[in-house]
Amino acid sequence: MDLDAVLLQILNGLDKGSAYALIALGLTLIFGTLGVVNFAHGALFMVGAFCAVTLQKVLTLSTITIDETKTDFLGNPLKVKTPYVENWFGEATGATIIDWAVPLSILLAIPVMLIIGIVMERGLIKHFYKRPHADQILVTFGLAIVIGEIVKASFGATEQPVPAPQSLSRVTDVGAMLGLEGINVSYPSWRLVNMAFAAVVIIAIFSFLRFTTFGMVVRAGMADRETVGLLGINIDRRFTIMFAIAALVAGLAGVMYVPIKPPSYELGMQFLVISFVVVVVGGMGSLPGAVAAGFLLGLLEAFASTELAKGILPGIDQIIIYVVAIIILLTRPRGLMGRKGVMEE
Amino acid sequence: MAILQVRNVSKRFGGLQALNDVNLSIEEGKVHAIIGPNGAGKSTLLNCFVGRLIPDTGTVMFDGKSLLGIKPHEINQAGVSRVFQTPEIFGDLSILENVMIPSFASRDGSFKVNWWNRADREKDVQDHAEAVLQEIGLYEKRHEIADAMSRGDKRRLEMAMCLSQDPKLMLLDEPTAGMSRADTNATIDLLKRLGETRGLTKIVIEHDMHVVFSLAHYVSVLAQGTVIAENTPDLIKGDQRVKEAYLGTEAE
């Protein structure tokens, strides 16, 4: 394998890993703070993705005018669709807005995901704090089905592609970008943006927990909920907010992943299994563990899908993640960075 | 004859020396109390007897066999039964079933796929369990679900579970903690009666001196991981070091 190929696979790994890391980060926030195992987290990722789909559909709502001078291929007068936004903001600006639908939908996703998170926590999850983990898994599993079906009823069962903005749909010469001589790797620009975005979100979450009073209380609560409760701090309200933030992180990851993988209602379930594996490998309740394991497993998956790896062990790309998860769970039950005692016994 | 021999047992947790060169010898048929201020290492010591913890150094010999490094169920099968500080019972099952389970374990060993017979047709186990419940005074309630009982009843149920196994050594971790005076006295009477009828060897960890002095034949005092005194209850009462150990901590 030459250097170019290695770099390409590293990029592939970081690309997959950034999605895994963001979902796992949210799962861990929920698990670490609320002690709840959320099987609906993949569904939140999917809802985020459909925020982008919705915005694109709204932006492309059009007036239909009939142009008598032209005809379509059947010989009827041509119907011209003009999106309202082009009517309102002028053709060029309107087209640009539509083109940037995916990044713009972040603005939509923020309030939507926060509201969904708060409603979900107050309405359902709250009542399951004291129930066994199996019940939490089951009820959120049911919720995941319900969310998936609602999306299916609204958008249909097919995949809903939304492209990245034109200017980001091309490829970037990574060697030139990094200023490295002799590297000849081109990579889709949007995927690079997605990685950078994931990095920003991860850094934001960590700084938030590290440097704000709110974050300190939450971290203390993660370590020892009872004591923090005894200090007279209303930890419950903070935990509601943490749940909303976790939902937001999943949703934003979903938005950014739309141009890479067109979402369908099944997207949530597809990502859920993997992200739980990531959480367990990283160590239940460990935020750095979740992020590290996300990227690690992404990289492993990327390198396992090279012809070289597949030549040595056919099918390794399909099972590498599970094999790693099983080995880690058996040899290091706490995961890579988990604390002792979390979910043991 | 000593049934349990503890020699030079030490255990460290990080910077804390929980047990420091503990030596104990428990006589068969006697009640041996272990007392000491909070954090003296009493529970740690007990955990070393049942396979929950493995000491860093030292030996624990029970009936001529080492108890170190073998699994909790093997230790129980060897004849050591434990009553926990907070009652550990099978909350979803009936009281009778709670006592039948240890009886099955004593009869069938640690694993047996006995899937064809009906549990309620296993007459010997059923009769045995019912007899123990009679003895301990829970027979009338035998069909109730264990979780629905009072705390005191749960504790008695746990004792019944241990007794049904006819253990050679019974470990009781603060059997009267959190009980009212009346319940405490009832428990003392029960344990005394059991001592007379069964001649059980018991190790009792206890805070309540009233309980200790009514029950124990011997008392060992543990402070900061070390046995500082060991004697009959009457002599322990007057021991200066014991007073210091207790007063020293209470003065803090």
Added chain:
Amino acid sequence: MLGLNRNDTLLLIFVAIITLAAPILMNPFPTESSLAQFNAGYPDLMQRFVIFGIFAIGYNILFGLTGYLSFGHAAFLGAGSYACVWMFKLFGYNVLPGIVLSVIVAGIFSVAIGYISLRRSGIYFSILTLAFAQMSFALAYSVLGQDMWGLKGGLTNGETGLQVYSNDPQIFHSEAAPNLPHLFGVPMRETWIWEYGAWQFQFNAGFYLCAIIMLVVFYLSMRIFRSPFGLMLRAVKTNQNRLNYTGVNTKPYTLAAFVISGMYAGLAGGLLSAMDPLAGAERMQWTASGEVVLMTILGGAGTLIGPVLGAGMIKYFENIFSKINKGILEGWFSFLPESVADPIVSVLYLFTGSGWHLTLGLVFMLVVIFLPGGLVGGLIGAGRRLFRRGGGKAAKNTQPTPTSQAAE
């Protein structure tokens, strides 16, 4: 009778009557009536009722008794299916060797997976089983489905699914035997139709084979539930820690429960192939594992009859709800003015037709939230409250308290 107490015997007889009379009970509507489409008494669907009933009965032995929540039992269902089709390919279409082998293969497979997964408990166990099942699915779908060792299509024939081809050896196949799955010459597809007035009832050989097998394994599960072994498994669920200090080695007990439930799943998979000799990798997917979880919990984990009921309900509504299309709904509400009927129809349509999974998800959530004992547990609870006077004692002995707690 049969070593069961009175209540259990009655339950078994009740289940036997319902099952054996299903071809009649499931076809309450005359063939020509407009409601005939809600008849469920056709062979294909009835076979599914009992086969998934077997799957759920087995799953309940693991989850209902020990509380270990496995998300990987579809792997054993799939393994059983493949094993059975392989027996068809190698030896011929008699279903008996295929069914036997599917149980054995699933048993061996579940010993391996169970031994590893059971080294952890709680959520770790759930995720380990999930990982194993997804791994099996990925392998069956891709690698094991490629040509290998001179086998075209490998072990699983990948995406296409494993099926019998005319050039397969089928060494015991004789000219006299039917060229499709059969039991000693009786084809599984053979259906005897009984016309009675406006009604038509279909008695299918395959269904009766599955039904009798289900009754046998239901009886076996009753024996397990009431045995000292079953008592130990229930003790694992309530307090595994205490059980260890009571002199019981819990590991082999949980493994035994895991393997038994894996063998039930394999049996169900084998029967699926015996009814329709085609095995695909999607049977191993984790959504299939999720389905058996839904069935067991909906009906009532830890109760005897619950899982069978849950399986029957889910399979029934899957067929019936998905048939209620817009046209039917419009027909039902045609007595209302259109402006009122239209919104009602469009709302209801969300829950029927292809949206029936939404109904399932909602019902499932409600059951988990409000009825931890499932529908059967809820009924028993309600019954107990109604018949407080002394009736409680008998009920207590016959039904283990249904709760769904995680294995600690």
